[in-house]
Ligand SMILES: O=P(O)(O)OC[C@H]1O[C@](O)(COP(=O)(O)O)[C@@H](O)[C@@H]1O
């Protein structure tokens with residue numbers, strides 16, 4: 001009885017709210033007709049990318065060419081009506097309108113007929129690409145300042161009627177005559193790019209290795225429809241920006257290793273001066289960058305050792321190794337009980353005779369340096385804006401249209417079952433562990449608690465972290481010459497992902513249809529050169545770390561992947577070579593992309609089949625109820 005009453009109360013509350021929004025019967029009709037028909041349009045295109053690792057030029061190009069979709073549409077619309085060169089030049093105009101127009105002007109080729117011709121082509125392309133959207137959505141994509149004229153252009157039908165033909169000609173002539181051709185070309189290219197990608201998913205790792213993660217984020221922040229799944233490099237930077245000292249030391253170390261200090265110094269206004277001055281003082285024989293790397297590496301190991309000791313639940317004890325160094329000889333004892341020779345036995349910031357606990361203490365000077373860095377990191381407004389954006393648009397995982405997106409792994413046991421993780425006296429596994437990890441990562445942002453800041457470091461490199469799933473061998477890689485110690489054992493997930501059974505269990509665990517969903521991961525570079533494929537378990541899982549990262553090109557053999565999900569299925573694009581804007585402008589070169597169909601459905605998916613479709617369906621039900629309430633007099637519509 002109570003249930004019935006509360007439900008009734010709730011329903012009428014919803015209806016009253018709806019009535020405020022749709023006060024007349026006509027308003028309800030209008031919305032119902034719009035929503036009902038929208039459900040039948042083809043589903044919008046989703047693009048997935050991951051592991052961008054600061055490679056701005058490639059990302060910029062792929063964002064501009066919409067992962068190759070523009071080129072395909074141009075081929076489709078203009079077929080043999082244009083030569084290959086004309087099509088390539090037209091594509092370059094769409095990718096880089098400002099630069100291309102400047103070039104045409106400089107070469108005195110930007111004549112009125114050039115403007116008219118290209119505006120005509122852009123219009124034709126935009127019309128074709130807009131067919132899968134309702135008109136109101138298309139007008140939402142048009143840059144405001146040009147909206148009324150572009151809407152007018154989009155509504156012309158020159159093929160149908162002579163008067164329309166003349167009308168269109170007049171519109172285009174006037175645009176060019178009054179010198180607004182360049183502005184309209186640019187506005188059309190914005191519209192076309194918005195029509196080409198309905199949603200962009202970035203499956204983690206913006207930072208480290210490449211030198212412009214800041215520029216990538218600036219660009220992305222202008223994109224109208226993005227979601228992000230955090231990678232381990234992202235959580236590391238997020239932790240650093242929020243003030244975790246060990247995350248800061250690691251970020252600085254990574255930047256020095258890849259000679260990317262510009263990101264910190266210019267991009268985020270973080271000065272490394274005190275560190276480099278100190279480092280060249282204590283390592284006078286080293287080059288400045290190398291000296292700074294050595295100095296921050298030891299600080300990092302000290303801070304990491306302290307963190308591991310105060311967080312036994314991280315299960316990272318095997319990574320606390322600084323005290324295993326015999327400072328009098330040049331050896332360290334590792335977990336296997338064996339002694340390994342160190343690359344260098346010179347540790348000017350460690351007192352040889354100190355106790356085990358003291359090894360992990362920072363010297364006064366080190367303390368001063370890390371505090372100084374900390375204030376730079378936490379006070380950088382640009383970094384703060386980027387991290388806020390990562391928190392606002394990002395999650396540890398996303399379920400979208402039946403697919404499961406996350407960067408690393410779901411921790412598994414050796415036998416492939418979900419691994420139970422004990423943390424603060426509670427047990428977690430599978431999705432529950434992801435939810436807990438995300439909650440703790442958000443605590444770092446919202447409250448900056450020490451425990452949550454420590455957790456960000458665990459997420460970066462913990463063996464049980466969903467973004468990592470690997471036992472990092474940073475100590476061995478930094479200090480020990482014997483490379484056999486460098487191999488990083490990883491979670492059984494990375495083996496089991498090859499099996500259909502595992503993928504299906506994971507999908508089910510996250511509430512998705514195991515027979516129809518896909519797992520989409522990044523994190524593990526696919527070594528195409530060695531014959532590896534990004535497609536696992538008959539297409540149930542796809543790993544799209546295609547190595548945008550230049551440092552890994554030798555290993556991967558390609559320069560990035562984009563996964564595309566459209567109304568007919570899934571397609572993978574393998575981008576063959578690095579983009580270069582100048583080259584694109586000079587010779588109209590595009591990134592060469594090889595396309596592989598992973599799944600082709602016999603029928604088109606519609607908006608009705610998507611998550612958004614389900615939300616719309618609910619709204620339709622509410623609208624019908626409102627209509628009923630208006631009809632049976634429960635609510636009075638406005639006249
Ligand atoms: O998430 P990614 O890109 O695999 O990066 C993490 C990896 O990078 C490393 O820190 C190694 O870095 P380097 O390539 O600079 O030696 C590994 O220890 C770790 O597995």
Ligand SMILES: [Mn+2]
Nearest residue numbers: 205231232523
């Ligand atoms: Mn990663």
